[in-house]
Amino acid sequence: MTLLTKKIDKQSLLYRMGFLTRRWRQMLDSAFQSLGLTDAAWRPLLHLHHLGDGIKQKDLAASLGIEGPSLTRILDQLIAKGFIERVEDASDRRAKLLTLSPQGRAMVTEITGKVSALEHDLLSAFDDTEIEQMSYFVERLEKRLQETRSRLKG
Known part of the structure; x- marks a missing residue:
């Protein structure tokens, strides 16, 4: 069988x-090694790209599912490489907002290009109906997971 x-x-x-x-x-980690990126580096870049510039560090940490102090070390490295910038929040001078630098945007373009090529390679064996069915299943499963988490918390 x-x-x-x-x-x-x-x-x-x-x-x-x-x-x-x-x-x-x-x-993905293997694919991004050629770009000089580790898992700890490429994930925050992609999440920041998807969330949009000007988010707080705590929001990025929540999106990544990691603790703030761990993210601080990673962000410091990404800032040193010129991929991310911290800017002052106009509404709260104590808070810093995160944005992708031009170099960071260029890196995200390379990352998303590699992801697209890998996705195409992996998913080309499935037709559109199968992709829709899988997407629908995953969406339902995500919703069910959220409902279950909410129920268990409260």
Whole structure:
């Protein structure tokens, strides 16, 4: 019985999805080594790009799922490399907002180009209907996860 014909139970499915996510991140890490970026470096750049310039460090930390002090060290390195800039928040002079520098934007362009090529390679075996079905499933699973987390917190 192959992996494609083997019956998968619910517990195994979530485990395999987690494993797939880890392997995808490993693939990205390998691809970005040629750019001189580690996992700790490329993820904040992409998250800042998707969240938009002018966000607070705590918001970027929440998006990445890491603690503020850990992010501070990473940001200091990215600032030293010229990828990110800290600017003063006009509404709160004590707060600093994060923006991508021109060099950071250029790096994000390279990163997203590599991601697009890898995604195309991986997903080219699936037709549009299958991609829509997977996207719908993941969206429903994300919503269910959020509902379950909210219920467990309150």
